[in-house]
Amino acid sequence: GVDKNNNKRAADRRPTTDQLRKSIDRSTSIAMAPPPSPLTEELIEEILVRFPADDPASLVGAALVCKPWCRLVCSQGFRRRFTEFHRRRTPVLGFFCRVRPRPSSSEEVRFVPTSPSFRRLPHAMMPNWHPVDALHGRVLLYHVVDLDLRLIVCNPITGQVWRMPPTVPQLQYKGWNAALLCSSAESFRVVVVATTVDGFTSARIYSSSEHHAWGMPIASSTQRACVSTGGCVARNNDNSAVYFMCRRNYGILEYDSCKQQLSFIGLPSQCELEHKCIALMTAEDGGLGFAMIDVHRDSKLFTWSRRDHNDPCNSWTQEREFDLDELFPLDVLFTPRAGATRVVAVVNAFTDVFIGTIHGIFTVDLNLGKVTQIHHSSHSCDIRQVVPYAAFCTPVVGNCLHMS
Numbered sequence: 001g002v003d004k005n006n007n008k009r010a011a012d013r014r015p016t017t018d019q020l021r022k023s024i025d026r027s028t029s030i031a032m033a034p035p036p037s038p039l040t041e042e043l044i045e046e047i048l049v050r051f052p053a054d055d056p057a058s059l060v061g062a063a064l065v066c067k068p069w070c071r072l073v074c075s076q077g078f079r080r081r082f083t084e085f086h087r088r089r090t091p092v093l094g095f096f097c098r099v100r101p102r103p104s105s106s107e108e109v110r111f112v113p114t115s116p117s118f119r120r121l122p123h124a125m126m127p128n129w130h131p132v133d134a135l136h137g138r139v140l141l142y143h144v145v146d147l148d149l150r151l152i153v154c155n156p157i158t159g160q161v162w163r164m165p166p167t168v169p170q171l172q173y174k175g176w177n178a179a180l181l182c183s184s185a186e187s188f189r190v191v192v193v194a195t196t197v198d199g200f201t202s203a204r205i206y207s208s209s210e211h212h213a214w215g216m217p218i219a220s221s222t223q224r225a226c227v228s229t230g231g232c233v234a235r236n237n238d239n240s241a242v243y244f245m246c247r248r249n250y251g252i253l254e255y256d257s258c259k260q261q262l263s264f265i266g267l268p269s270q271c272e273l274e275h276k277c278i279a280l281m282t283a284e285d286g287g288l289g290f291a292m293i294d295v296h297r298d299s300k301l302f303t304w305s306r307r308d309h310n311d312p313c314n315s316w317t318q319e320r321e322f323d324l325d326e327l328f329p330l331d332v333l334f335t336p337r338a339g340a341t342r343v344v345a346v347v348n349a350f351t352d353v354f355i356g357t358i359h360g361i362f363t364v365d366l367n368l369g370k371v372t373q374i375h376h377s378s379h380s381c382d383i384r385q386v387v388p389y390a391a392f393c394t395p396v397v398g399n400c401l402h403m404s
Contacts, residue, residue, distance in 0.1 A: 057117030237286030281346035
C-alpha cells in the first residue's frame with residue numbers, strides 16, 4: 001500500500017503535457033530574445049570619466065579592452081572632460097625629494113610614488129639636478145655649474161627637456177627660489193626671486209614662448225626681506241600669482257604676473273616664530289593660505305587664509321584647526337627636537353597635506369581623517385626637501401601616458 005501511495009505522489013508531481021509545452025515555448029522565447037543593446041559611446045564616456053584620477057593604470061586597462069574604447073580614452077576630448085571632472089582635486093602621484101640615506105653620505109634625488117599604479121617615472125632622475133617645483137606634469141630643476149645657477153624644465157614621462165640661460169652667479173645670492181608660474185601643453189613660464197648679498201630682492205621671468213631669455217629684474221616693494229632658499233611655494237587658483245617664503249619667517253613675497261609686480265606680505269604676529277612649521281598653500285577660496293603645526297599646543301594644525309588684501313595689518317584669518325594627536329600615535333608627534341614635526345607641503349587644501357616627522361613623511365586627508373605613511377626615515381636628517389608631483393595622466397596612442 002505504501003509503494004502505491006508513493007508512486008501516486010510521484011505521478012502527481014510529473015509535469016503534464018501542457019506544462020511541458022509551455023516550458024519549452026518559454027525556453028525557446030528566451031533563447032531567441034534579442035541581445036541587449038550595446039552601450040552608447042556617450043554612456044561609456046560617462047562611466048570612464050569617473051575612474052579615479054590617482055589610479056592611471058585603470059584608464060590604461062580600459063584602453064586595452066577594445067579599439068573603440070582605446071580611441072575614446074586616448075582622445076583629446078576625453079582628456080579635457082576627465083581633467084574637468086576631477087579639477088577640484090589634482091591627483092598627487094608622488095613627490096621628489098632630496099634624501100641623505102646615511103648621516104655621513106651625500107644627498108640623492110629620488111621620486112617616491114604615492115599612487116599604487118604609478119610606480120615610477122621613466123625620466124625622473126637626472127644626475128646633479130635637484131627639484132625646485134612641479135606643475136602640470138613638468139618639473140623645474142636646478143644645478144650649479146661653474147658657480148652659475150642653471151635651471152631646466154623637464155617632462156619626466158617623455159624625457160623632454162627645456163634648458164634656460166644661466167641667471168646671476170649663485171655666489172651673488174643671499175637667498176633664491178624659483179617656480180613654474182604657468183604651464184600648458186605648448187609653453188611655460190618660470191619666475192626666479194632672488195636676494196643678492198647687498199640686500200636687493202627682485203624677480204626675473206623666463207618665457208619659453210618668447211625670446212628664450214630672462215626678462216629685466218622687477219624690484220621688490222620692500223628691500224628688508226630675504227627670500228628663503230628652497231622653501232615651498234604656492235599659487236593662486238588661476239596661476240597668475242606665485243608666493244615665496246622669506247627667511248626666518250619674516251613674511252611672504254608675492255609675484256603678480258598680471259601687474260608684473262613683486263610685493264611683500266606680512267604674516268600674523270603669532271606665526272612669526274614658527275618658520276620651520278609653515279607651508280604655503282592655495283586656500284579654499286583660491287587665494288593665498290598657509291598651514292602650520294604647533295606641537296606645543298596639543299599638536300594642533302592651523303590653517304590661515306588671506307582675506308583683506310588692502311589691509312596689511314589685518315589681512316589674515318585663521319580658518320580651521322585640527323587635532324593631530326587624534327590621527328597620529330603619540331611617539332610620532334612628540335619629539336625632543338623642536339620643529340621635527342612640520343608641514344612640508346600642501347597640494348589640495350585639506351586632502352593632500354604632507355607632514356614630516358623623525359619617523360618619515362606622512363600624507364594626511366584632513367577631511368577624512370586618513371593618515372598614510374609614504375616614506376620611512378632612516379635617521380633624523382633623512383629628507384631635505386619635498387616637491388609634490390601632481391598631474392592628470394591619460395593614455396595616448398603610441399605612448400604610455402599624457403600629462404595635463
